[in-house]
Amino acid sequence: MNIIQVNASDISGGAARAAYRIHRSLVEHGTAHGLTSQMRVVTQLTDDPTVTGGPPAGQSRIWRHLQPRLSQQARRGFQTCNPTLHSVAWPTTGLGTELLQRHRQGQADLVHLHWLGDGTLSIQEIGRLPMPLVWTLHDQWAFCGAEHYTSPPLSGETGSSDERFAEGYSPASRPGHEAGPDLNRRTWLSKRLAWSRPIHIVCPSNWLADCARRSTLMGTLPIKVIPHPIDLNVWAPCDQAQARALLGLPANRPFVLFGAIGGGADPRKGADLLLEALRRLRSQVAGTPLEQLELVVFGQSRPAHPPNLGFPIHYTGHLQDDLSLRLFYAAADVMVVPSRQEAFGQTASEAQACGTPVVAFSTGGLVDVVDDRMTGCLAEPFDPASLAEAIHWVLVDPQRRLKLGMAARQRAERLWQPARVAGLYADVYGQALKSGFRNRHHTPFLR
Known part of the structure; x- marks a missing residue:
């Protein structure tokens, strides 16, 4: 089985480092499970030959400059006190077409999504991918609106002050600290419209898995908890x-x-x-x-x-x-x-x-x-x-x-040993591949 890991970067930021560690675990231990892993990123900082970086194949220079401007225009007028990054994942980048071509050439039996954000895959491109999908969540964006995390807890609170992901982003649930166009609701509605077939979700913690299960967008999907691996030779005690x-x-x-x-x-x-x-x-x-x-x-x-x-x-x-x-x-x-x-x-x-x-x-x-x-x-x-x-x-x-x-x-x-984590992902890939055959007619998962 040929797996393509998709992330915005290979090692720039915590989510990228986690995605790269998962990829390397599969490169080093996937053979025992009949797996090969390649990684596709937009921003490549390593010289790893199993990682491919750069803009999507076939993307014109004009679109490369226009796409981020359109994405920025989509946020115009939106105001929020939530300090986290907001991604609209629009418009199309062209990476979806590249992945489809690699699938047709037998290079991508399954696509493993990680941290995407703007400029990687659009919401619509994710929905059009025909191969089985596994998605490791590195934050809350996949089941939220444009925000990558809900508003952080305030002093004296033990949880987030807003959980629209569990309520369905109704206009009435909009927090008072936001103004202008409801960017989060608009982005959430785009996801609901575009994502019409099962995706196997992996979360690195029980907390994130619980959030995903409570979400209106992904609550009915198969969700599994697998911790991030760590190279125990690199990260080891010393005097x-x-x-x-x-x-x-x-x-x-x-x-x-x-x-x-x-x-x-x-x-x-x-x-x-x-x-x-x-x-x-x-x-x-x-x-x-x-x-x-x-x-x-x-x-x-x-x-x-x-x-x-x-x-x-x-x-x-x-x-x-x-x-x-x-x-x-x-x-x-x-x-x-x-x-x-x-x-x-x-x-x-x-x-x-x-x-x-x-x-x-x-x-x-x-x-x-x-x-x-x-x-x-x-x-x-x-x-x-x-x-x-x-x-x-x-x-x-x-x-x-x-x-x-x-x-x-x-x-x-x-x-957290890489061999163990690789085996856990191999099980998820096998389940996703079987599910992909059963759902080749794109059975909806959204209510």
């Missing part, structure tokens, strides 16, 4: 003292690690909650060895006005290679992932594979990644005081912290 020496960090200080693309710029990542938790923790540990606490932030350069927490903050900037990030995981005593919304949490899985305990809120995909009190600690969403207590619980007992780290590595080896 903490050596890692700190290589990174120029003090040898005998407790280190908290936090990271996100853009650092604290994305409110979903919860940097504000972490800072408040660390302020509380600082006052709690006065006069103890933990008062020498220091923070390392990767994915962000030092801002012009860094927060004053009463202890040093080290900013790494954007890390260009996995080895550097592995060293920071090894150098840290605890990794904190204070996200308000997270489909899976790859920094949490990477840290645990490196033997570093993780603290997070008990919400979203992080509930699946962190085994509470076994590989780290889960705090009450979204309570800075509870987060401070969780960080303190990990740091205060060095022997317990070492046990947490060892258990974290063992959990990674058990759940």
